Each structure stands twice: as C-alpha cells, then as structure tokens.
Amino acid sequence: MPDAFMEIPPLFKQGTSARMRVATFALLSIVMLVVDARMHVLDTIRQAVGTVLYPFQTAAMVPRNAAAKAADYFTSLTALQQDNQSLRQQQIVNAQLLQQERLLAAENVQLRKLLDMQQRVPVQSVVGEILYDARDPFTRKVILNRGSQQGVMAGQPVIDDVGIVGQVTRVFPFTSEVTLLTDKDQAIPVQVVRNGLRSVAYGRGQTGVLDLRFMPANADIQKGDMLVTSGIDGIYPPGLRVATVALVETRSADSFARIVCQPLGG
Structure with a gap:
C-alpha cells in the first residue's frame, strides 16, 4: 500500500501583515474618493444602486x-368629535335665542313697554340624546343619556332645535326621564305670538296633539297661529316655540272653542 502523507501546517504562516492590508485599503479608498470627486466616475453606479434599493x-x-396616518386619523377623529359636540351645544343655544327673539319682535310690533317685561336670563344648556322610550305604554316619556352627574335637575325644560320637547321629571346619576308635552298629565302656559293671547296647552296622551282648553268661543285665535311659552310658570323660559294651531272649531251652543295644536319639538 502506498504510504499516506499528511501535510503538516507551518508553525508561522507567511504573508502580508494586517497593518499593511489596512494601509493598502485606506490608500485605495482615498484614491477612489479623489478620482470620484474630480471625474464623477461613480455617479452612474450610485444611480443604479439607488434605483435598485x-x-x-x-x-x-x-x-x-x-403608523403616522393612523395617529393622524385618531387625532382628527377626536378633534371632529369635540367640534361636533361644541357645534351641537351652540346650535341649542342659538335656537333658544332665536325663539326668544321672535317673541321680542312681536312685542315690539305691539308697542309693549320694555320696563314691564321681566329680564330674560340665559339658561345653561346640556346636550343629550334619547336612549329609549319609557316602559309605561300609557305615558309619553323618554330616557336621556344625561343625569345628575352632568348637571341635569328635575323640573328643567327640554328643548330641541325646533321648540319645547318636555320637562325632566326624574333624574338618575347618568340618565334622566323626560315627560313629553303630549303626556296626558302635562300642561304648559303659552301665548299666541300674533296677539299675545295667553292660555294653557294640555297633553292628550297622543303623539303630535295638544289641546287649548277653556278658550272662549270668540277668542281671537286662528289656524296656523304660533304658540310660544309665556314664562308665567317660572319653569319654561318665555319665548320658546311650543306648537302651531291646527284646528279651531266653534259652536254656538258651546261656551268654549275646540282648539287642537300640533307640537313642534320632538
């Protein structure tokens, strides 16, 4: 058999030292930088590499x-919600002021003395939403998503951007019960914008119907007349729209007229 020979590694390898290699590559780098700065020979390579990368x-x-777009989206959403809440609050305040201005205009036309009128005090408003109708089928009540924690108190009037909706009758920490004007146990003092005639509107227990009871048959009230709160009860601020007269019936044999109104709010 042929003899097997094993190559024995040398004890010390011979070759270029590490310092020499570092110096060589450093010098080569400097040369390439100088050449590129003078002749721009690497621009094409840079463009190719940039295109690939x-x-x-x-x-x-x-x-x-x-991540940036998601952060911007949620920030914008929060800002929009705050703006929406502020605008809704301002809308309620503006609606109340507008309704009161209509009453003021009618009083100015009728040359009423401003000194005999009570000073109107702005009412602090709380914006709320209807959660659901009350469980009692024989009443006209709804539940709002605002309660005593948000400053709601029993007896406060409830309005929307059109007119009076009802009155807060019960308050819980986070919800409140509102009795609508159309409830059979509700009554609200009103007056006719056209001539200042005062009366009381009563709920009938039916949706969209109010009655003006005990009005004389010769009372100056017509179909289409606007009814607003008179404010004499101290609960509802004066000048808020309540209803329009939908039907006026008078009979010679009756002492009182039958007057049906259609509520505006709600």
Whole structure:
C-alpha cells in the first residue's frame, strides 16, 4: 500500500501583515474618493444602486407611514368629535335665542313697554340624546343619556332645535326621564305670538296633539297661529316655540272653542 502523507501546517504562516492590508485599503479608498470627486466616475453606479434599493426603501417606510396616518386619523377623529359636540351645544343655544327673539319682535310690533317685561336670563344648556322610550305604554316619556352627574335637575325644560320637547321629571346619576308635552298629565302656559293671547296647552296622551282648553268661543285665535311659552310658570323660559294651531272649531251652543295644536319639538 502506498504510504499516506499528511501535510503538516507551518508553525508561522507567511504573508502580508494586517497593518499593511489596512494601509493598502485606506490608500485605495482615498484614491477612489479623489478620482470620484474630480471625474464623477461613480455617479452612474450610485444611480443604479439607488434605483435598485428604492423599492426596499419604500417597503421599509410603509410601517412608519401607516403608523403616522393612523395617529393622524385618531387625532382628527377626536378633534371632529369635540367640534361636533361644541357645534351641537351652540346650535341649542342659538335656537333658544332665536325663539326668544321672535317673541321680542312681536312685542315690539305691539308697542309693549320694555320696563314691564321681566329680564330674560340665559339658561345653561346640556346636550343629550334619547336612549329609549319609557316602559309605561300609557305615558309619553323618554330616557336621556344625561343625569345628575352632568348637571341635569328635575323640573328643567327640554328643548330641541325646533321648540319645547318636555320637562325632566326624574333624574338618575347618568340618565334622566323626560315627560313629553303630549303626556296626558302635562300642561304648559303659552301665548299666541300674533296677539299675545295667553292660555294653557294640555297633553292628550297622543303623539303630535295638544289641546287649548277653556278658550272662549270668540277668542281671537286662528289656524296656523304660533304658540310660544309665556314664562308665567317660572319653569319654561318665555319665548320658546311650543306648537302651531291646527284646528279651531266653534259652536254656538258651546261656551268654549275646540282648539287642537300640533307640537313642534320632538
């Protein structure tokens, strides 16, 4: 059998030292920098490398851009919700002021003396939403999503952007019960904008119907007349729209007219 020979590694390898290699590569780098700065020979290579790496750069920035857009979305959503809440609050205040201005205009036309009128005090408003109708089928009540924690108190009037809706009758920490004007146990002092005639509107227990009871048959009231709160009860601020007269019936044999009104609020 042929003899097997094993190559024995030398104890010390001969070759270029590490310092020499570092110096060589450093010198080569300096030369390339000088040549590129003078002759711009590497611009084409840079453009090619940039073109190749562009899709990878774009892909790497996708998570960052998505996170930034998500943050902007939630920030914008919060700002829009705050603006919406503020605008709804302002809408309620403006609706109340507008309704009171209509009463003032009618009083100015009728040359009423301003000194005989009570000073109107702005009412603090709380914006709420209807959660559901009350469980009692024989009443006209709804439940709002605002309660004593938000400053709601029993007896406060409830309005929307059109007119009076009802009155807060029970308050809980986070909800409140509102009895609508159409409830059979509700009554609200009103007056006719056209001539200042005062009366009381009563609920009938039916949706969309109010009655003006005990009005003389010769009372100056017509179909289409606007009814607003008179304010004499101290509960409802004066000048808020309540209803319009839908039907006026008078009979010679009756002492009182039959007057049916259609509520505006709600």
